[in-house]
Amino acid sequence: MKPAIRLENVTKKFDELTALQSVGLSVEKGEFIAVVGSSGCGKSTLLRLIAGLLPATEGSVMVNGHHIDGPTEDVGIAFQTPVLLPWRTVRENIALPLEIQGARRASYEDAIGRMIDLVGLKGFEDKQPHQLSGGMQQRVSLCRALIHDPALLLMDEPFGALDAMTREQMNLEVQRIWMETGKTVVLITHSIIEAVFLADRVVVMSSRPGRVVDVLDVKVPRPRSFSNLGDPGFQEASDRIRELMNANGMVE
Ligand SMILES: Nc1ncnc2c1ncn2[C@@H]1O[C@H](COP(=O)(O)OP(=O)(O)OP(=O)(O)O)[C@@H](O)[C@H]1O
Numbered sequence: 290m291k292p293a294i295r296l297e298n299v300t301k302k303f304d305e306l307t308a309l310q311s312v313g314l315s316v317e318k319g320e321f322i323a324v325v326g327s328s329g330c331g332k333s334t335l336l337r338l339i340a341g342l343l344p345a346t347e348g349s350v351m352v353n354g355h356h357i358d359g360p361t362e363d364v365g366i367a368f369q370t371p372v373l374l375p376w377r378t379v380r381e382n383i384a385l386p387l388e389i390q391g392a393r394r395a396s397y398e399d400a401i402g403r404m405i406d407l408v409g410l411k412g413f414e415d416k417q418p419h420q421l422s423g424g425m426q427q428r429v430s431l432c433r434a435l436i437h438d439p440a441l442l443l444m445d446e447p448f449g450a451l452d453a454m455t456r457e458q459m460n461l462e463v464q465r466i467w468m469e470t471g472k473t474v475v476l477i478t479h480s481i482i483e484a485v486f487l488a489d490r491v492v493v494m495s496s497r498p499g500r501v502v503d504v505l506d507v508k509v510p511r512p513r514s515f516s517n518l519g520d521p522g523f524q525e526a527s528d529r530i531r532e533l534m535n536a537n538g539m540v541e
């Protein structure tokens with residue numbers, strides 16, 4: 290089977306600045322990958338390369354066996370901030386990718402309803418973003434990333450701005466959605482706990498220019514719960530990530 294994502298020797302430069310250096314990574318279909326690394330090490334750049342929003346300077350980026358040279362419908366992306374359109378309702382914000390694809394409204398009303406159910410936004414369909422909490426806005430953003438049913442879901446620190454309780458809830462929600470849909474997920478996060486809680490494998494990046502320092506397995510069965518964070522599998526993985534981050538001069 291072709292990997293869902295394959296990066297070979299990818300380097301990304303912005304003029305003189307090297308953001309990513311010789312990055313190699315292979316992600317299987319249905320895998321959940323988390324990426325950790327210090328601020329400015331190139332995580333968002335990595336995600337944009339996979340989504341086809343930026344070209345690589347060197348090396349190759351493949352998604353589902355295809356070379357990526359522009360935005361692709363195979364990919365859904367939830368950005369660091371929800372970037373919802375303030376004048377549109379929840380329903381209309383979620384519909385945006387489908388409208389851009391030119392789908393007819395009648396053909397996607399049901400899909401939007403199912404997505405709203407999936408993330409627990411029922412009853413808020415006709416509200417505007419300013420009438421929602423931060424966590425609810427992130428849920429809308431997640432729906433919008435998923436609505437065109439992409440095989441690959443990319444999330445860039447989607448829960449960084451949320452309080453600890455809401456964040457745990459969203460982590461459980463993401464685990465459930467991933468288990469129900471079987472999508473391939475890449476999650477960027479600053480939180481080691483979030484990374485080990487959600488991911489099958491955690492990619493640890495060096496500070497700029499970003500390189501892959503190591504990729505760690507998290508050997509904890511699913512579904513996972515926060516009351517099991519003391520499990521040896523979680524402990525082993527998070528200790529190792531901390532070690533690597535310290536050894537590479539990164540602070541959490
Ligand atoms: N479009 C751009 N033009 C020029 N430089 C850029 C651009 N995008 C990112 N950079 C630079 O590339 C480096 C990596 O940025 P990137 O946003 O990928 O980091 P990051 O790991 O996502 O950081 P953070 O954790 O703070 O979000 C930074 O030094 C940044 O200034």
Ligand SMILES: [Mg+2]
Pocket residue numbers: 332333334369445
């Ligand atoms: Mg970033």
